[in-house]
Amino acid sequence: MNVSLLVMSEPYSSQSSLSALKYAKAALSAGHGIKRVFFYHNGAHTGSALQTPQQDETNIQQEWADLSNTHNLDLVICIAAALKRGNLTADEANRYDREQHNIHAPFELSGLGQLLDAQLNSDQLITFA
C-alpha cells in the first residue's frame, strides 16, 4: 500500500505526535510506501529545528529528519499554518523580514494543495490529531 499521513497534533503535547512517527516507521518496515507526511494545524510545530527536549526524551523533529534521510520521505508543512505559528524557512524569513528561521531540509513549507495531492494519490490518508 501507498499511504500518506496527516499530522495535526502538537509535538510533546500530544501522544499522537509520537504515534505518527511510530506509524511511519512501522509502515516502512512492513514494506509500505509513504507518499507524503503533511503537517497541519498544531502539527506545524513538528519541523522546528529549535526543539530542545531533555536528553532522555525523543527529539521529534530530529527523528522525522532521520527517517526522511533514510527513506527519502516527503515532509511537507502547511505554509500558512507554519508561518502564523512562527515556523519559517530561511526563504520565508527573508520574504517577511524576520531575523530568525527554524525550518530546514528535509522539512519544506508548501500549500494545502500538497495535502489534496497526497489524499488523491495515496491508497489511504491516515490522520493523527
Add this chain to the structure above:
Amino acid sequence: MTKNILIIQRTAPYGSSLAREGIDYVLTSAAYDQNISLLFLGDGVFQLLANQNSKDIQLKNQLSALEVLPLYDVENLYVTEEDLTERNLQAENLGLKVNVISRASVHPLLSKQDHVVGF
C-alpha cells in the same frame, strides 16, 4: 481527475483553530475542481449558527467563511437531525441552507465517497 471527497467538521467554531483550518482545506480542494461534500458532525453544527459575532474574541467569523462555499460550487452541506436535537437546535437556527439527514444516513453518505478526511 475529479473525485468525491467528504470533509467532516467535528469541532465548534472557536476555541480551536481546527474549524477554520478545516474550511481552508475545503476551499483548496474545491479550487482544484474536486466534488466536495461537507458534513458538520457533533459540535461541528455550531459552526453553522446564525448571528455569530466573533469580533470581541479577535477571531474571524466562521459563518462568513462558510458563506463563500457556494462560490466554490460547494453546495452539498449536511448535518444530522440527531446532532441538532441533542444541542437544542433546529434548522432555522442555522445561517446557511443545509441538508438535514438522519444519523443512519451518514453511513451511505460515507460509502459514496472516494476519500474522507475529518477536522
